[in-house]
Amino acid sequence: MTGEMKNRTTTPGLDRRTFLASTAAGLFSSPTAGAAAGPQPAEAVPLNRGHHRAVNRRRRIVVQYDAWSKLGHDFPEWLDFRFDYIDEPDSQIDSVWWDLTALANATYPSRVLKPLRQAGLDAWRKQGIDWVGRLVEETRRRKLEVFWSHRISEVELNDDGTGAGWKGKPHPIKQAHPDWVVKTWWKQGLWNLAVPGVRQLKVRLLRELAENYDFDGFQLDFARHIPCLPPGRQWELRGHVTTFVRSVRLMLQQVAEKRKRPILLATRIPCNLAACRLDGFDIAEWARQDLVDILTLGSRSIDCDIEGFRRLTRGHNIKLQPCHDDHHATDAYQYPPIEFFRGVAANWWQQGADSILTFNWSNARPALCRKLGTRPGPASQRQAYHEIGTPGTLQRKDKIFVVQRRGGYPWAEGAFNRNDHAALPLKLSKKRKPETVPLRVGDHLAADASRIKQVLLRLVVHGAHDHDKIQATLNGVPVPLLASDTGWKDRQIFSPRVQPASGGADNWKIDPGQKLLRLDFGVAPRLCKRGHNQVALQLAAGSKSGSVKIEKVELHANYS
Structure with missing residues (x-):
């Protein structure tokens, strides 16, 4: 650390009052002692009947x-846009979790963090609008549960x-405390939860939100982003994440x-226990x-081990x-x-899910989207x-079940979100035994x-x-094979080119030179098991061809 940083009287991103209080609480502790400490046994947190x-x-x-879109727009019209799908008759939405984190800057009035300087938010601030407070108020007015989702x-x-900000500088707090971050795919570094100061800062900012707004709950969203512990040592250092979750609780x-x-308190974690272990999340200890x-x-x-987490x-x-x-x-x-x-929802309900969360879905009808200039x-x-x-509203409706x-x-170092162990794409070679998915x-x-x-099995x-x-x-x-199409097109399959990162399908076009093979096999309904099934494939x-690549495997169930 440079002499200039050592002699700072305040930390960038924190006001002076918070800096002094934080220092007294050990906010700027060295990570050395924390990294050496192992997980400590702790008693269960008592929860009352009301909880x-x-x-x-x-x-x-x-x-x-x-x-985040269209900040600064006419606020009443923006609220109508945000709640459009929620307000539709017979909507099954019961809870809204607002995801408004901006690293270590506040998108709301704060004494802990400096405000995010953003043109749309600044315009609302000048009008006296606290968008977080209004969103909480509007959610409660609709008698819906309301959470804050905090990106770790x-x-x-x-x-x-x-x-x-791919090309920008690290946040001022990171610049002042480079030992607070993990160096990884994000060049500015990601927060390291093995550092006591990082954990304490997060508890302080979450406390402020909990005290200032009437939230029903908070989600710690580990999906954005990992690693949150030094790569290669995640399971070894898992106790620090547990300590953080306990501190928030x-x-x-x-x-x-x-x-x-x-x-x-909710947490967003990887979809199976093996991935949780790789990323340093000790779910058994949290439970x-x-x-x-x-x-x-x-x-x-889409493949979530709900049964494993239930056990x-x-x-x-x-x-x-x-x-x-x-x-x-999913790719x-x-x-x-x-x-x-x-099909995805039916699989989750069949495994015993308690609810389904949607993320990055549209929130308004096309006419209202176009009115605000959004796609x-x-x-x-x-x-x-x-x-x-609900399972009932899915009953006897056409579905597609996919592998x-x-x-x-690519925006992760670890297991979360990568689906590295999925069965597809799958290479079929003529001289090999059948491959099973x-x-x-x-x-x-x-x-x-x-x-x-x-019922069709489609490849x-x-x-x-x-x-x-x-x-x-x-x-x-x-x-039996019922139909084939040797000129099949799929704008989300790019072979033989490298498959791009997810997130651009609204811009992808059909390649007129693409040549895929679609095969439809007839399936007697009695052959299908509820739950796990096995599809075996072999190149005759x-x-x-010496080999081919299976890009998709789907079961289409069409009801009368």
Whole structure:
């Protein structure tokens, strides 16, 4: 650290009063002692009946809103835009989680952090508008649950505060305390939760929000971004994350006691236990200490191990909530048809999900989007808000069940969001034994056979010749080929080029020179198991190609 930094009387991003109080509390502690400390045994946090009643509130669909677009617009019209889908009759949205974190700058009146200088927010400030307070007020007026979602390690914004600052300098706090960050894919560094000062700063800013606004709960969103511990040492240092989560829980309990109403705590974590271990999240210990009320599972991963988390948290009142992000979507399925959303939701409900969280979905009808100058989302999102919130409203509706694909998310070092162990794409070689991929089906197709018009197993293949033959079985039973299309197009498959990062499907166009093979196999409904199924695929010996690549595997269930 330079002499200039050592002699600073204040820390950039913090006002002087906060700096002095923080120093007294050990905010600027050296990371050395904290990094050496292992996880310490701790007693479970006591939770009263009122807290458990709040945990058990009805949540069908929870919306996490990253509400950054069109800041500074006419505020009443902007509110209408933000709440448009929420206000529709028969919407299944029960809870709104506002995602308004700006690294270590405040988007609200604050004594802990300096304000984010952003033209739209500044315009509202001049009008006396506290958008966070108004959003909480408007959510409560609709009798909906309201949370604040805190991004654990948000990236720096660009100079005008409208997007990621890829080429900018580190935040002033990072510049003053370079040992507070992990050097990783984000060149400015991400917050290191092994550092006591980082943890304490976050507890202070969350306390301010909890004391100043009437939130029902808070979410610690670890999806944005990892790593939050030094790479290669995440599990070794997991106790520091547990210490942080416990500190937030205890702080929220203190605030809740003063206001005589519970404040819940959620965390967004990877979609399976192996990924949690890789990223340093000790979910078993969090459950043992009763640190969290809701686990949001994944972000862009449609394969969530809900059953595994349920076993791990058994005996604790912890709700499990898988998440679907339709911007950084699961690879090759951004802006899908409604049948895809139904299939994903049916799989999650079948595994025992307590609610479903949507993230990066559209919030308003096309006419209102165009009025504000924003691009409308797909109609399937709007329809999904009326259907996917309960198993009953999904019953006997057409669905597509798909096998997850790898890749599409380079903005992480670790496991979260990457889907590195997904089964697809899959190389089929002529001389090898059949390759098997898992396929989950949330509907009881065998029981509903009399109401089903057709079940198809669909493959999308790259690199096949017109006369190649691929054999398929479902749960060990051969299925007949009904149709093939040697000129199939898919604007979200880029082979033989490298698959791009997720998030651009609204701009991608069909490649007129693309040549994929689509194969549809007929499936008797009685062959389908509710839950786990196995699809086996083999490139037949007489095929011209030596190998092909299976890009997609889907089961289409069409009801009468």
